[in-house]
Amino acid sequence: MLNIPCPWCGPRDETEFHYGQEAGVAYPENRDEISDELWAKFVFYRANPKGWHAERWVHSAGCRRWFNVWRNTINHEFGESYKPFEPQPKSPA
Amino acid sequence: MANKRLRTVELPEHPDFLWTQKSPKKSYDAIIVGGGGHGLATAYYLAKLHGMTNIAVLEKGWLGGGNMARNTTIIRSNYLWDESEGIYEHSLKLWEGLQEDVGYEMFFSQRGVMTLAHSVSDVRTKMRNYYANGVADIDSEWLTPAEVKKIAPVVNISDDIRYPVMGATYQPRAGIAKHDWVAWGYAKAAGDMGVDIIQNCEVTGMIIQDGKIQGVQTNQGDILAEKVALVGAGHSSVLAEMAGFQIPIQSRPLQALVSELLEQVLDTVIMSGMVHVYVSQAHKGELVMGAGTDAYNSYAQRGGFHVIEHQLSAAVELFPIFERAHLLRTWGGIVDTTPDASPIVGLTPVENLYLNCGWGTGGFKGTPGSGWVMAHTVATGQPHELNKGFNLNRFKTGHLIDEHGAAGVAH
Numbered sequence A: 001m002l003n004i005p006c007p008w009c010g011p012r013d014e015t016e017f018h019y020g021q022e023a024g025v026a027y028p029e030n031r032d033e034i035s036d037e038l039w040a041k042f043v044f045y046r047a048n049p050k051g052w053h054a055e056r057w058v059h060s061a062g063c064r065r066w067f068n069v070w071r072n073t074i075n076h077e078f079g080e081s082y083k084p085f086e087p088q089p090k091s092p093a
Numbered sequence B: 001m002a003n004k005r006l007r008t009v010e011l012p013e014h015p016d017f018l019w020t021q022k023s024p025k026k027s028y029d030a031i032i033v034g035g036g037g038h039g040l041a042t043a044y045y046l047a048k049l050h051g052m053t054n055i056a057v058l059e060k061g062w063l064g065g066g067n068m069a070r071n072t073t074i075i076r077s078n079y080l081w082d083e084s085e086g087i088y089e090h091s092l093k094l095w096e097g098l099q100e101d102v103g104y105e106m107f108f109s110q111r112g113v114m115t116l117a118h119s120v121s122d123v124r125t126k127m128r129n130y131y132a133n134g135v136a137d138i139d140s141e142w143l144t145p146a147e148v149k150k151i152a153p154v155v156n157i158s159d160d161i162r163y164p165v166m167g168a169t170y171q172p173r174a175g176i177a178k179h180d181w182v183a184w185g186y187a188k189a190a191g192d193m194g195v196d197i198i199q200n201c202e203v204t205g206m207i208i209q210d211g212k213i214q215g216v217q218t219n220q221g222d223i224l225a226e227k228v229a230l231v232g233a234g235h236s237s238v239l240a241e242m243a244g245f246q247i248p249i250q251s252r253p254l255q256a257l258v259s260e261l262l263e264q265v266l267d268t269v270i271m272s273g274m275v276h277v278y279v280s281q282a283h284k285g286e287l288v289m290g291a292g293t294d295a296y297n298s299y300a301q302r303g304g305f306h307v308i309e310h311q312l313s314a315a316v317e318l319f320p321i322f323e324r325a326h327l328l329r330t331w332g333g334i335v336d337t338t339p340d341a342s343p344i345v346g347l348t349p350v351e352n353l354y355l356n357c358g359w360g361t362g363g364f365k366g367t368p369g370s371g372w373v374m375a376h377t378v379a380t381g382q383p384h385e386l387n388k389g390f391n392l393n394r395f396k397t398g399h400l401i402d403e404h405g406a407a408g409v410a411h
């Protein structure tokens, strides 16, 4: 089981969390104008790297807040976590 | 059902070598990246049906080291939408003649697959599926709890459990096969027709000129090819990135487990999407069980033990007799999930480069069908009628093939 570093509560068991995929995907701005291609990217395409991945989790059974964290998808090692709207720390790679 | 059997069976001895170890030639008419079931089946049908034998399958590890020999081998075709019924039923028909066609034992056993429903909405969803299958001429039955019990006496149909059994769909022609033997059968038959099967050959880059594929870079040197097919399952995003485009795939761990060898207590396959467990009893007698994916992206081929615990607690409630079985072994694979739980099989933004991925948690059953349509696509440069709908473009056009209901947790 993963031991996930919540930036508010500290490390907790994975079963307290839900996963939110890639971090920092913004809602498109000029929504009336953008192409189907860009909508498709926003709705369906998420990063899927082999290696360090900046991703979102929500601490559902704890503080119930969303946050972001770096995690390595090869060995499940965690890097730094950061709160929403905080600048993204550099990839540990 | 001729293949149905009630006793455990001895498996034959393993053969020595089934295909020759080769080093890559300088160039091929076509290269298939990925030596899982789908890659090997693609090679087999390219050679057999399209006369393309100057081709190679490149596998970074060993044949069947990916999902092919990690899955729980459930085969069925009772999906919801026309496109899926088309490709999965075509696949099931190929399964029905596969051992003879390929000339290799695969222990294909049509023992039926039962999908349980546990709530009113679950019943409605499954009923809808059952009627859709009727319209598409796919064998499907609706079972009451008593009928479930008659086919599988070990199921607990009492209504005092958390998720009581309220009915089930049943596909009698569905079943299981022995996955590693399927890979070997395809590999042997393809090798016999002249296909080069090259293990320990990792593709590390794509050679592309003017938007057209020219070959691949590998740890065994550059290999040129007229056409390249990417059939890398869990690693599909990594391969697409090498070719300069993105695909809507998330790679997730999917785990399974087996018990010790037991007397035969279950001669069909039972799935339950709602409580997240499915089970069959393999030829030698071990219970084979699987569950849903772990929550997060991963390339580690392992997942968390709490997922196993969760699936076992559901299993013990549904099958009280399993309480005393022992967990012998668990493992995981990397499955390539898509937003609509349907595969992506067809053309890519790069000319002469083809893509087959996104089979997620349920592509073993699709192995023959997937290879068959992929071979057509590679040989002719155009998708077959059966894989036309499974194009990469559908995420832009919105023509999704949403199989979350029929694929669900499962397989």
Ligand SMILES: Cc1cc2nc3c(=O)[nH]c(=O)nc-3n(C[C@H](O)[C@H](O)[C@H](O)COP(=O)(O)OP(=O)(O)OC[C@H]3O[C@@H](n4cnc5c(N)ncnc54)[C@H](O)[C@@H]3O)c2cc1C
Pocket (backbone or CB within 6 Å): B033, B034, B035, B036, B037, B038, B039, B058, B059, B060, B061, B062, B063, B064, B065, B066, B067, B068, B069, B070, B071, B072, B073, B074, B075, B201, B202, B203, B204, B231, B232, B233, B234, B235, B239, B254, B255, B256, B290, B331, B332, B333, B334, B335, B359, B360, B361, B362, B363, B364, B365, B366, B411
């Ligand atoms: C635990 C588990 C249970 C499952 N249960 C079922 C089930 O009951 N029924 C069902 O229908 N499906 C099931 N599946 C899904 C099924 O196994 C997959 O959908 C299917 O095997 C995928 O196709 P494949 O066999 O070609 O994949 P793989 O066997 O994964 O083949 C892909 C191959 O590509 C190779 N590769 C990747 N990158 C490179 C590279 N750069 N260079 C060279 N080679 C590369 C990999 O090493 C791998 O061998 C299950 C999967 C898992 C993990």
Ligand SMILES: [Zn+2]
Pocket (backbone or CB within 6 Å): A006, A007, A008, A009, A010, A059, A062, A063, A064, A065
């Ligand atoms: Zn918290």
